[in-house]
Amino acid sequence: xxxxxxxxPPDIKDTYSLLVLNITFRTSADDxxxxxxxxxxxxxxxxxxxxxxxxxxxxxxxxxxxxxEAQKAVEKLDGRVVDGREIMVQFAKYGxxxxxxxxxxxIEPASRSRGRSRSRSPRPRYKDEYRDxxxxxRSRSRSxxxxxxxxxxxxxxxxxxRSRSRSxxxNYHKGRGRGQYDDKxRSRSRSxxxxxxxxxxxxxxxxxxxxxTPPSRGGSPDGxxxxxxSPTPKSVSPRGRRADSxxxxxxSxxxxxNENP
DNA sequence: GTTGAGCGTT
Numbered sequence: 001x002x003x004x005x006x007x008x009p010p011d012i013k014d015t016y017s018l019l020v021l022n023i024t025f026r027t028s029a030d031d032x033x034x035x036x037x038x039x040x041x042x043x044x045x046x047x048x049x050x051x052x053x054x055x056x057x058x059x060x061x062x063x064x065x066x067x068x069e070a071q072k073a074v075e076k077l078d079g080r081v082v083d084g085r086e087i088m089v090q091f092a093k094y095g096x097x098x099x100x101x102x103x104x105x106x107i108e109p110a111s112r113s114r115g116r117s118r119s120r121s122p123r124p125r126y127k128d129e130y131r132d133x134x135x136x137x138r139s140r141s142r143s144x145x146x147x148x149x150x151x152x153x154x155x156x157x158x159x160x161x162r163s164r165s166r167s168x169x170x171n172y173h174k175g176r177g178r179g180q181y182d183d184k185x186r187s188r189s190r191s192x193x194x195x196x197x198x199x200x201x202x203x204x205x206x207x208x209x210x211x212x213t214p215p216s217r218g219g220s221p222d223g224x225x226x227x228x229x230s231p232t233p234k235s236v237s238p239r240g241r242r243a244d245s246x247x248x249x250x251x252s253x254x255x256x257x258n259e260n261p
Numbered sequence: 262g263t264t265g266a267g268c269g270t271t
Contacts, residue, residue, distance in 0.1 A: 048269050096269050
């Protein structure tokens with residue numbers, strides 16, 4: 001039962017891919033399989049995990065054989081509480097090969113081989129992202145901190161309460177009521193970031209990049225050629241100063257003298 | 262021991 005994703009995708013030519021989000025980091029494919037299998041024929045369940053730690057990323061992909069079953073699963077499992085967390089089920093937007101999906105249905109990968117689409121070619125960003133930056137950002141932490149979490153935690157109690165009364169209208173959730181505070185949080189977050197004095201690195205290089213090539217004309221890299229361009233040498237040289245300066249700690253004497261009775 | 266609003270593998 002754990003052979004999901006272990007031997008690679010069995011067959012994905014006529015399967016509907018569903019994306020399950022908001023699952024707990026401890027939920028595994030084996031846990032989701034029976035749940036989704038109950039609503040239809042599940043061809044494969046895959047949960048992307050970190051290559052370094054091997055932990056789940058918090059979302060899973062479930063492939064159904066039929067669209068109607070997938071749709072039903074989405075409506076039924078979307079908003080369902082799994083492992084104490086409300087999961088979100090929706091049709092996958094992108095395919096495993098970064099291919100376009102028609103209504104959640106996976107198209108045959110060979111179709112791309114024909115060179116059907118020549119004008120737009122999707123960039124293989126998934127491989128690039130794996131390098132470092134985005135991949136880590138989206139996986140590990142965002143910036144929400146516990147503020148949102150605290151709210152979420154407090155609401156959890158409500159969720160449970162609401163869950164009970166939601167038995168009459170499961171579709172009530174379709175609207176997804178998270179956009180409200182999401183926008184608020186976003187706005188505030190952005191504002192904070194903008195106003196924050198702690199900006200990103202102010203770029204050590206002052207010049208934008210008008211001349212990238214070294215000064216071939218009067219600019220000697222040494223700076224010696226420059227007329228008064230290099231007044232720095234010994235003036236600032238600590239050694240010179242130190243030499244001029246007499247004892248490094250005249251006070252020390254006094255101190256010692258003072259401290260020493 | 263930790264997180265989160267996100268789109269995938271042999």
